[in-house]
Amino acid sequence: MAARPSRRRTPDVFPLPRKPVPQGSPLGVAREIRRPGPLPDGRPGERLPSPFDCKxxxxxxxxxxxxxxxxxxxxxxxxxxxxxxxxxxxxxxxxxxxxxxxxxxxxxxxxxxxxxxxxxxxxxxxxxxxxxxxxxxxxxxxxxxxxxxxxxxxxxxxxxxxxxxxxxxxxxxxxxxxxxxxxxxxxxxxxxxxxxxxxxxxxxxxxxxxxxxxxxxxxxxxxxxxxxxxxxxTPHFRQAFVKFLKDKYQTHTTEGLATFVRRYGHPNVDNVVxxxxxxxxxxxxxxxxxxxxxxxxxxxxxxxxxxxxxxxxxxxxxxxxxxxxxxxxxxxxxxxxxxxxxxxxxxxxxxxxxxxxxDGNQPRVTSDGRLISQVHTAKHVRAMGRRANLYPPHATADQSSHDAMALWMMEMAVHNQGDFGCLYANDFDLPDDDPRPATLRFVRKHEDVFTDNTTVSQIAVLRSRHSSAINWLEATEGRLLAQQALYEAGLQWDNVLESLDGLDRYRLLILPDTVSVPNACVKRIADYVRGGGRVLAVGAALSCDEWGCRRAKSAAMSLFAERDSAYGLSEAKTYAGAVLAAWLGLEGQAAGRLFAFPRLAHPSPLRWDPDASRAPVINFEHHAMPLNGEAFLAAVRDALQAPPLVETVCGNSNARVIPALLRSLHDRSISLHVLNYRPQEKVASLRVRLNLAELRAVSGAQVLLPDSDRLQPVAVAREGDATVLTLPPFRHYTGVLFGE
CATH class of the missing domain: 3.20.20.80 (Glycosidases)
Structure with a gap:
C-alpha cells in the first residue's frame, strides 16, 4: 500500500472576528500577507491581500x-x-x-x-x-x-x-x-x-x-x-471556534467575561463543547x-x-x-x-x-391556486444593495413553457433590476418561437426604466437576521405569509434589514413574527414611531432579544393580569399593543401608532418532528395565503390609515395581476408595472387607480407592451386626488410611463 502523504501543518487559522487596521495606520487597507514558500500550484510566491483589503x-x-x-x-x-x-x-x-x-x-x-x-x-x-x-x-x-x-x-x-x-x-x-x-x-x-x-x-x-x-x-x-x-x-476548527468566542465576548476583560457568563452560565470558554x-x-x-x-x-x-x-x-x-x-x-x-x-x-x-x-420559486400559479414568486428573494437582495442571479423555469417547446419563461423574465426585469442570471444553460439551439430573445430585446430597449430605479412603497417588512436564525421556523413562515398577502393584494412593500436604513421613507413597518430582534434595532423602531412612523407587530414580534431571551415583563402586565407568553396568540389587540408600547418605551400619541395582529395561520403549516432525520424545508410548496389573510390585510389598512398607492380592477375574474411602482434615479419619474401570473388568460382590460400626489400634475402617459415596437398613449383621468387610467389588453406584462 502506498505511503500516505505527510500531513504538513498549515500555519493559518482564519481569525474571526478580527479588528480592522485603524485608518491612517502605515499598514492601512493596502496591507498584504505573503504566503511562505511557493503557491499551491508550484509557482513562486505572490502577495495576496489580507481579508479586510476588499473593504x-x-x-x-x-x-x-x-x-x-x-x-x-x-x-x-x-x-x-x-x-x-x-x-x-x-x-x-x-x-x-x-x-x-x-x-x-x-x-x-x-x-x-x-x-x-x-x-x-x-x-x-x-x-x-x-x-x-x-x-x-x-x-x-x-x-x-x-x-x-x-x-x-x-x-x-x-x-x-x-x-x-x-x-x-x-x-x-x-x-x-x-x-x-x-x-x-x-x-x-x-x-x-x-x-x-x-x-x-x-x-x-x-x-x-x-x-x-x-x-x-x-x-x-x-x-x-x-x-x-x-x-x-477537527481540533483545528475547535481551536478557531474558541478563539472566536474569546474575541466576540472579549473574555480577556472583566466586563467581557461577565457577558460570557450571562450567556453560558459559566466562565470556562476553553471548555465549550x-x-x-x-x-x-x-x-x-x-x-x-x-x-x-x-x-x-x-x-x-x-x-x-x-x-x-x-x-x-x-x-x-x-x-x-x-x-x-x-x-x-x-x-x-x-x-x-x-x-x-x-x-x-x-x-x-x-x-x-x-x-x-x-430555488424552485419561479413565478406561476399552481394547480391548487397558490401564487409562487421569486419576489421574496429579489426584494431581500435589493435591500442588501445587490441584484440576484436566479434560475428561470425549465424551457420546453410548448406554449405553457413559453408563457412561464416570459413571465419569469418580466418579473426579473421589474423586481430584479434587469438581472436575468442563468437565462440560457447548456443548450443554445432555441425554437423560433422561444420568447427569450424577443423579451430580452424589449427589456434592453427600455433598460433605463428597468435598471436605474428605486421602489415606491408605503410599507417596510423587517427581514430580521437574528429571528431567521434563532427562530427559523416561526420567522420564515410568518415572513412568507405576510409578504404573500401583501404582494397578492397589490400593496407596495419592501424588505428592510435590522440596520433599518432608510426606514423613514415608509409609512408603516410590519414585524412578521420577528421574534428575536436586537435591542439596538428595537431602539431604532421606537425612534421611528416617535418621528411619526407606524408599526404593525404580528405574532410574537419583538418578544425576545438577539440572544433569544424573552424581554422583561412589561409594566403593562399589572394592568391586564396576563403573562408575556400570551402575547400575539389571541385577538387581545389592546393588551398586545400595551405590551408592545412598554417594550418600545412609548406612550401617548406615539403608542397610538402601534398595532398588533395575532400569528398568521398557514393552511398547511410545517410541523417539526423531533424524530425526523431529514432537514425541514419551507420551499415553494409552502408558499400560500394565510387562512386569516383577509383579517391581516384589514389590519394593514387600518394601520396605514391612508389609501394604498395602487388599486386595480381587472375585467378577468380569474386573472392574478400584481402591480409595482418604480422611480427613475435619473429624472425621478414614476413608472407602473403590472404582471399577470396567469398568462394563459389574456387580461382584456385593467382599470388602475393611483393615489400618488406627485401624479396629480401629470397629463399624459404611455404604455409599454413587449409585443409592440412603440409606446402607446393612454388617457389619464382624475377622480378626486387619484389618477385613473384603463390599460389595453396584455398577456404577461404591461407598463406605464408617466409624463407629458
Missing amino acids: GIPMTSPNHSILAVAHYHEPLAFWRRRGGWFTDSEEHHERFFTAETVEKLAALGVTTVVWPGYKGLGLQFERPELERLKPFRKLLDRAGIELGVYLQCGSYYAETFYEENPQARDWTALDYWGKPHVYSEFYRCYWRHRPCLTHRAFSEYVAHAAQTLIKDYGATYFNCDNNAQMPCY LPNGSPRRPLESLHALPDPGLQDWVEFRCRLVAGNVQIITAAAKQANPNVRLCYNLAYDYGEFHQLVWATEPEFVAPHADFLFSE
Whole structure:
C-alpha cells in the first residue's frame, strides 16, 4: 500500500472576528500577507491581500445594466466523472468553444458567459482545459460578449486534488465520526470533499485560482459556487471556534467575561463543547437555535464563509478592480440555510457584486391556486444593495413553457433590476418561437426604466437576521405569509434589514413574527414611531432579544393580569399593543401608532418532528395565503390609515395581476408595472387607480407592451386626488410611463 502523504501543518487559522487596521495606520487597507514558500500550484510566491483589503474596493453598483448570462460551466472531467453523459463527450464538449456557438450566443442577446474555470480538481490538472479559454475569449471579444468563468469555492476532488496538493488533507472538514464531509450527503459526488474554512490556505488557493483566471485568461465575471461550511469536528476548527468566542465576548476583560457568563452560565470558554447530533437526530433537522452554543456556532460558521468570500473577492479585485463576482448561497431554496450550509447572505453581500440563490420559486400559479414568486428573494437582495442571479423555469417547446419563461423574465426585469442570471444553460439551439430573445430585446430597449430605479412603497417588512436564525421556523413562515398577502393584494412593500436604513421613507413597518430582534434595532423602531412612523407587530414580534431571551415583563402586565407568553396568540389587540408600547418605551400619541395582529395561520403549516432525520424545508410548496389573510390585510389598512398607492380592477375574474411602482434615479419619474401570473388568460382590460400626489400634475402617459415596437398613449383621468387610467389588453406584462 502506498505511503500516505505527510500531513504538513498549515500555519493559518482564519481569525474571526478580527479588528480592522485603524485608518491612517502605515499598514492601512493596502496591507498584504505573503504566503511562505511557493503557491499551491508550484509557482513562486505572490502577495495576496489580507481579508479586510476588499473593504476599500467598491462593489459593482446594483443599477448596472441588463445581465443576460449563458452557462456552460462544467469541464469535461466533471461530465465524465459524474457519469451518464454523451458517448461522444469530447466532441460534444468542443462544440461549445467554437465560433458557431459564439454566433448563437450573440444572436440570443447574451451579455456574459460562464464557461469552465476552476472546478476543484487542482490548478495543474485543469490547466489544459483552461487553455481552451484563450482562443474562445478572442471570439467573445469580437462578438462583444463578456468572458465569465466558474470558480469552485467550497469543495475539491479527492481523487486529483490531494495528489496535486497533499497538504490539503489537513484542510478537509471532518464530521463527528472523523470522516471527510462530502459534497452531498446523498449518493451524489462522494468523491468531492468539503474544506474546513478555518484553514486560510484553502481560501488563498481559491483566491490564487481567481487571479490566474483573470491574469492568464482575461475573465472579468465569476460564478462562485458551493459556498458553505459544513459542521466540522477537527481540533483545528475547535481551536478557531474558541478563539472566536474569546474575541466576540472579549473574555480577556472583566466586563467581557461577565457577558460570557450571562450567556453560558459559566466562565470556562476553553471548555465549550461543539454542538453535535446523532444518526437518528442530526443537527440539520432542528427548526430553531435554542441555546447560546448553537447560536454562536452557527454564526461562526457563517462568518467563516463570509471570510472565505472576503479573501477571494479581495484577490480578484486586486488583479482587476472591474471584475464582478456572483456568490451562490442557495439560501432561499427553503432549508434552514444558516444551520445546514452556514450561509448568511447579509454577511456575504458586502463582498459580492451579485448573490445567487438556487430555488424552485419561479413565478406561476399552481394547480391548487397558490401564487409562487421569486419576489421574496429579489426584494431581500435589493435591500442588501445587490441584484440576484436566479434560475428561470425549465424551457420546453410548448406554449405553457413559453408563457412561464416570459413571465419569469418580466418579473426579473421589474423586481430584479434587469438581472436575468442563468437565462440560457447548456443548450443554445432555441425554437423560433422561444420568447427569450424577443423579451430580452424589449427589456434592453427600455433598460433605463428597468435598471436605474428605486421602489415606491408605503410599507417596510423587517427581514430580521437574528429571528431567521434563532427562530427559523416561526420567522420564515410568518415572513412568507405576510409578504404573500401583501404582494397578492397589490400593496407596495419592501424588505428592510435590522440596520433599518432608510426606514423613514415608509409609512408603516410590519414585524412578521420577528421574534428575536436586537435591542439596538428595537431602539431604532421606537425612534421611528416617535418621528411619526407606524408599526404593525404580528405574532410574537419583538418578544425576545438577539440572544433569544424573552424581554422583561412589561409594566403593562399589572394592568391586564396576563403573562408575556400570551402575547400575539389571541385577538387581545389592546393588551398586545400595551405590551408592545412598554417594550418600545412609548406612550401617548406615539403608542397610538402601534398595532398588533395575532400569528398568521398557514393552511398547511410545517410541523417539526423531533424524530425526523431529514432537514425541514419551507420551499415553494409552502408558499400560500394565510387562512386569516383577509383579517391581516384589514389590519394593514387600518394601520396605514391612508389609501394604498395602487388599486386595480381587472375585467378577468380569474386573472392574478400584481402591480409595482418604480422611480427613475435619473429624472425621478414614476413608472407602473403590472404582471399577470396567469398568462394563459389574456387580461382584456385593467382599470388602475393611483393615489400618488406627485401624479396629480401629470397629463399624459404611455404604455409599454413587449409585443409592440412603440409606446402607446393612454388617457389619464382624475377622480378626486387619484389618477385613473384603463390599460389595453396584455398577456404577461404591461407598463406605464408617466409624463407629458
